[in-house]
Amino acid sequence: MTTDNSGASKGQLTLPINFFRELDRNFHKGGRSFYFFDLDDNVLHLPTTIVLFSKKNNSIKEVSTSEFADLKKELENPKSPWFSFEARFNSTHNSFMNFRDKDIDTRKDEQTLILDLRRALDNSQLDWKGPSWNFFAYAVENSRPISIITARGHHPNTVKRAINHLVQTRDLVTHPNYLGVYPVSQDTTRRNLGDEKLQASVAELKKNAIKQSVKDAFECYGYNPHHRFGMSDDDEENLKLIFDAFKELKKEFPENAFFAFNTHARKLQKYEITLDGQIDKETMKGSQGSFFNDG
Numbered sequence: 229m230t231t232d233n234s235g236a237s238k239g240q241l242t243l244p245i246n247f248f249r250e251l252d253r254n255f256h257k258g259g260r261s262f263y264f265f266d267l268d269d270n271v272l273h274l275p276t277t278i279v280l281f282s283k284k285n286n287s288i289k290e291v292s293t294s295e296f297a298d299l300k301k302e303l304e305n306p307k308s309p310w311f312s313f314e315a316r317f318n319s320t321h322n323s324f325m326n327f328r329d330k331d332i333d334t335r336k337d338e339q340t341l342i343l344d345l346r347r348a349l350d351n352s353q354l355d356w357k358g359p360s361w362n363f364f365a366y367a368v369e370n371s372r373p374i375s376i377i378t379a380r381g382h383h384p385n386t387v388k389r390a391i392n393h394l395v396q397t398r399d400l401v402t403h404p405n406y407l408g409v410y411p412v413s414q415d416t417t418r419r420n421l422g423d424e425k426l427q428a429s430v431a432e433l434k435k436n437a438i439k440q441s442v443k444d445a446f447e448c449y450g451y452n453p454h455h456r457f458g459m460s461d462d463d464e465e466n467l468k469l470i471f472d473a474f475k476e477l478k479k480e481f482p483e484n485a486f487f488a489f490n491t492h493a494r495k496l497q498k499y500e501i502t503l504d505g506q507i508d509k510e511t512m513k514g515s516q517g518s519f520f521n522d523g
Contacts (some may be wrong), residue, residue, distance in 0.1 A: 259454025
């Protein structure tokens with residue numbers, strides 16, 4: 229972060245691609261490119277912690293989202309030192325309580341997501357830009373319709389306010405062209421995705437949000453066989469649900485293109501779902517600008 233003459237903070241936009249308004253690849257055919265994003269460790273690296281509980285004495289240990297992704301299996305391994313800890317999902321005092329809005333007076337206090345984003349931007353030692361940041365910034369700059377599909381449980385407006393903060397710091401040059409914002413652990417969002425009894429898993433809800441986003445795209449922009457859809461996620465388990473959703477959508481809309489992007493460990497792997505249900509994989513090198521250029 230730098231400061232201008234007034235002392236106001238001013239974010240630095242450091243991207244390996246030059247930003248300019250670029251038409252959709254199939255614009256001349258009436259097609260649009262729609263981009264769907266997971267948030268944590270994909271677009272943003274935030275210091276929000278997951279809380280693990282000791283099975284013996286209920287003491288807690290806080291881990292980062294990336295650490296949790298690596299040790300989830302260790303919690304079930306009797307030979308692992310992590311076996312004595314567990315993730316808890318019931319009550320308000322659970323493992324993901326920091327990923328939910330709190331009942332606070334926002335005139336005096338702020339939600340965790342906003343505070344964590346501010347801390348990340350102010351920490352010069354933290355690389356807060358996730359592996360899909362350039363992809364996200366490119367989509368925003370070029371007014372691509374986007375959906376944010378995250379396991380977080382904040383109100384959608386809280387997520388939008390966090391993104392707005394990035395516009396205020398000039399890390400984003402403009403506001404996103406939102407197609408939808410789906411924090412799938414938030415009760416209202418869950419019900420809107422068909423989970424009236426609040427019993428569906430995060431995987432099921434994310435899958436429903438992907439399918440709903442495609443339907444939203446057709447409702448907002450009209451059906452066109454040249455529309456293209458892509459989603460990026462850093463979690464390889466989530467990648468499976470993206471494949472499942474896109475396979476079903478490919479059968480329903482065979483002329484449209486569906487792409488999944490695996491950004492785990494910054495490998496930059498691109499997958500296209502074909503009509504016969506096959507998944508064509510391509511590992512790319514170089515800047516994300518060329519890799520993610522409208523599929």
